[in-house]
Amino acid sequence: MTEDTTATRGPWASFLALPRAARVTSYVAVVVVLALVAGLATVVVLARRPLPQTSGELSLPGLEAEVEVVRDEHGVPQLYGDSLLDLVRAQGYVHAQERFFQMDVRRHATAGRLAELFGKDAVESDAYVRTMGWRRVAQRELALIEPATRAALEAYAGGVNAFLAESSPTEIALEYTVLNAGGLDYHPEDWTAVDSLAWLKAMAWDLRGNMAEEIDRVLVAGSVGEERAAELYPAYPYDEHAPVVDRGAVVDGVFEQDATTGGTRDPRRPAFTADQQAPLARLRAGLARMPSWLGRGEGLGSNAWVVDGAHSATGEPLLANDPHLGVDLPGVWMQTGLHCRRVSPECPLDVAGFTFAGVPGVVIGHNADIAWGFANLGPDVTDLFVERVRGDTWHYDGRERPLHVRTETIEVAGDEDVELTVRATDHGPLVSDVDDVVDVVGQVADLARRQGPAPDEYAVALSWTALQPGTAADAILALNLATDWDSFRAAVAGFAAPAQSIVYADREGHIGYQASGLVPIRRSGNDGRVPSAGWLPENDWTGEVVPYEGLPRALDPEGGVIVAANQAVIGEDDYPYFLGDDWDQGYRSERIGRLLDQERELSVDEMAALQLDDRNPLAPVLTPYLLGVRLRPGYADDGQRLLDDWDFRQQADSAAAAYFNVVWRELLERTFHDELPEESWPDGGNRWMSVVTRLLEEPGSPWWDDLATQDVVETRDDILRAALVGARDELTALISPTPREWTWGDLHELDLRSLPLGESGIWPVERLVDRGGWEVGGGAATVDATGWDAREGYEVTTAASMRMVVSLGDLDASRWVSLTGVSGHPFSGHYSDQTDLWAAGETLPWRFSRDAVVADAIDTLTLVPVPEDG
Structure with a gap:
């Protein structure tokens, strides 16, 4: 998973940009007074009140039969039930037990409603998200997804709401105690299916592609000139660092991994149109003068690789994955297992892995038949259009057209409501109206004037494939149920945004790779690398996307190894579609591939050790x-x-x-x-x-x-x-x-902050919710990708959000670890109990079979149906 510098603070912090000095509000002062007057004992009581019940028995309305929640010593829940809907209903309950404040902040962020909780300093981010219309898109997606997916989302929401119905705010999260002590009087509203869908938009935004790069290209060229700027943006080194898929071509619209040349076997029709050929030729010719900026937030990406049985000590495939995201508390992932007691067509679920609190199912992991891992594909899925706007109209193709306008109200805690007018052209919302980061009208004005007469006003519209309703929720559920290569490919076909590189292995011995996502096909007037003049029709997208069947893939490649680490997906020469130029330069992928090739009998431990390789490529x-x-x-x-x-090597003690x-x-x-x-x-x-x-x-x-x-x-x-x-x-x-x-670790420290209270500026509050002080090795562009920003200092800004190695020969021999822990409660023993292990390069046993899970069990909670007369 790879989606500018604001993105490096985590999947929702990219748009939660509240000034530190302005975050000191009345509720913080109340907590300080509470701590001083009532004493530490009172604070501890309040902080421990939300800790979940993990043993015994609880009633859960809507269940058809009992669901067991078996937790190990790190609190990882494995759920056992008799139907898929019972399992996801129980998953919603357990997620709410451990992470509801995180879920609630996420849904406020994705709906543009943070100001309701945190006041006027959140208005700008709310205005940006409302302009983008994330929740509006999610509402449209609800009508597109499969009935089975919708039923799962509703069951999940039912589990969340059952927990809310039985809990007061102080029993849900310490953060609500703080907020309400400051006079907010907040009670969480019910969870909905749309809340789950909207969070997937936030992840797509975090890994969105090259919107910032379009801006920076213009800014740098404006400072030093295009010729000198080109020296700063080297093209991807295909001769030095291999792409993910190093063979194959598109024939008659379908990618064939054994084809040596593209085109068509049917002379009556071309594989692609002349308009689609033109931008490819123009991009190749313009590399020297049209630079490519690789800077979406250094460190956002992933390592994902898979080896076949010939490279494995077990004789069966091994799959490894460690997505690199922001470093916040609680972490983005919550480890969970969902198991039917008796797997059958009526109850087909038997899966474990890493989940998003707020979304049903397992996002990355394995089931009884297949395993999968994600790396950010990083294609160019965003374009900025400089628009000529005059009053309520915008200029296009020689005439004025009406803007699309709507008005929204942002409620602000402790202040007056804000009326927001959202304007859009056919290209997309005018993001320059509300967001300073993308308001580059002045900088791109020279570009615009070279292409037409000066209008009364310039504005910047954003086209982004994630603003089209998609079916990613279908893809997650289908992945959980996939049993082989064909069903896996059918599942990830729906994973439109964020676009991903997905590695695959199954228990039959196959390994594979599939690129997924919606990538627009542009007309010849738009190469996607700098803002375009929106009044020229030739700059528009065609309305078509790269067909799924035309995206690169591989099954059982000859070398027996597949590495996806954000490098170029495929070579340019024989591939007809433009996916993007802003690839990682391939240092990590080349290092991983070289080390894998040196070892013919890799063990699980050796795969995990490779995730910690800290050799600096420079x-x-x-x-x-x-x-x-x-x-x-x-x-x-x-x-x-x-x-x-x-x-x-960049060890912490070096x-x-x-x-x-x-x-x-x-x-x-x-x-x-x-x-x-x-x-x-x-x-x-x-x-x-x-x-x-x-x-x-x-x-x-x-x-x-x-x-x-x-x-x-x-x-x-x-x-x-x-x-x-x-x-x-x-x-x-x-x-x-x-x-x-x-020592490198003395400079390169990992500190985990809980947003937003963890950056309140008030030491007692930050001590309650933040954790820190881990001295770690690695660095930017190393396999152990603990990213840091040279503009700011040496502190870790991005890192492996989790690490996993799946052994397809013995699933119980697999390993995993999270950056933080299962719980979102600061006084839980599982708040950051995996961070010590993570920092030391250690992993936990990942038990999957029922016998192995029960053998490691510490607590078992039984969720029971509510009697009909109850």
Whole structure:
């Protein structure tokens, strides 16, 4: 899963951008008073009140038969029932027990209603989401999904609402105690099926594609010119880093993995239209002058790979997955199992894995027959259109057309309501009306004027495939029930947004890969990489999408290994459709593939160890240049000497890794900050590694010159020398004057914050809900992808949200771990009880068979039907 810098704080924090100083409200002050006056004991009582009942017996209205909820020592629930609807009803109840505040904040966020809870500082994000219309799209999706999926969503909502009906706000979550102590008087409303569907829009937004990149291309080119900007945006290195699928072509509209050339076997009709060929040719020709920005929030993505039995010590496939997302509390995933006591056509569910609190079913995991893992596909599914707007009309194809206008009211806690006017053209909502991040009208005005006369007003509309109603909820349920390659492919055909790379394995020994998602086909006037003039019809999307049958896939490839780590999906030459240019540069995928090829009998433990590989891909390239710079002996060069025998690994206790990464940040600042706009400064991720790798071979490049120094022209070695000395100074100030006392983990710390209370600015409140202090290794572009942003510091901003390895030969031998824990309650023992294991690179046994689950059981809760007369 890969969906700009605001995205790096997590799946909903990308649009919850509340200023820290403004988040100190009356309810926070009340908590502080409560803690001081009533004492710690009272706070503990209030904090423990929401902890769920996990043993004994509870009534759950709507059940047809008993459901057992078996929890292990980490609180992971495995549910056993006699029907699919009973199981998802019980899942809704258990999710609400552990995570309802998280679910409630998510639904307020996806409906544009955060201001109802958190006041005026949330109005801007609410206006943005309302303009996008996420919930409106979700409401339309409810009518499109299969009746069985709708029944499951309604049953899930019934379980959630049963928990709400029996619980007061103080029994649901500590956060409600805080909010209501501040005078909010809030009582959660019932959960609905639309609430579940809307959350999938938030995940699609987090992994949405290149909307920010379109903006940044214009900004950077405006600062340094298109020719110099092109040097900063290298094309994907196909010759060095293989795509996910390295063979095959589209023949008569269908992707065939053994085809060597594309086209058609039927001379009466082409495989694709001339209009569809033109943008491919134009994109190839324009790579040098139309740069590609790889910066949707460094670290968002995934590692997913699968090996066949020939590469496995078990003789059966092994599948690994670790999606990289934001680092918040509680984490995005909740481990859960859903099992029919007797699997039959009437009760077909037998699945376990990682779930979203708020959505029924298992999103990533395995059932009794197949396993699957996700990596963000990252295609170009968004386009910005610069519109000529005059009053209530917009200009298109030589005439004025009426804008689509609606008015919405945003309720604001403690303040006046806000009336929001949402305007849209046929291309989509005018996001520039409400959001500063995408309001680039001034910056793109020059682009617009080159294509037509100046209008009265410019605005920016967003086209995004996720704003079309889809059937992702159908796909999740169908995945849970799939039994083989064909049923798996049929299931993921409905996974429209976010677009995903999905790896597959089954117990018959097959492995596979399928790309999924809606990717628009553009007309020749729109290459999707910079904002387009919205008044020109030739810039429009065609209204068609890349057909599912034409998306790359592979079944049992000759090499027996499939790696999907956000690299390019397939080579450009023989593939007729444009999927995108903004791929990860392939450092992780190449490293994973190389290590897998070296081992012919991989064990589960070895697969899990590979997820922790922390070799910096830039270090072997940059370090020789750093060692070649002469520094004054003593203070100046004692940091440099750490690099002499460094193995390029970024372990938490490595002094050399600490020094190298500080040098890297210094190098980026001294090379690029003087010429690039601040919003486009380097984040230090994989694209910048590729840029600097090429730039190191040009010691006299103008990029090395510091414009702040007059009458001096700096070269590469001047900047490297300054970066080495600057890093020595910074580490002396941050850690110690003694280099051997430096450690990468001391800088690269993982802190987990519970939003929004965890960023209230009030220390007692933050201590209640936040956890932190884990010193971790890894880094940007390493397989152990603990991302950090060079514009901000060294703290971890993205990381593996979970890790799993599935053994298809023995499902009970599989392993898993979550970044946080099952519970969303700060005083639960399962709030962050897996983080220590995660940080240490350890995993938990993932029991699947009934006997194994029961053997590890700590608590069993029995949910029973309510008697008819009850």
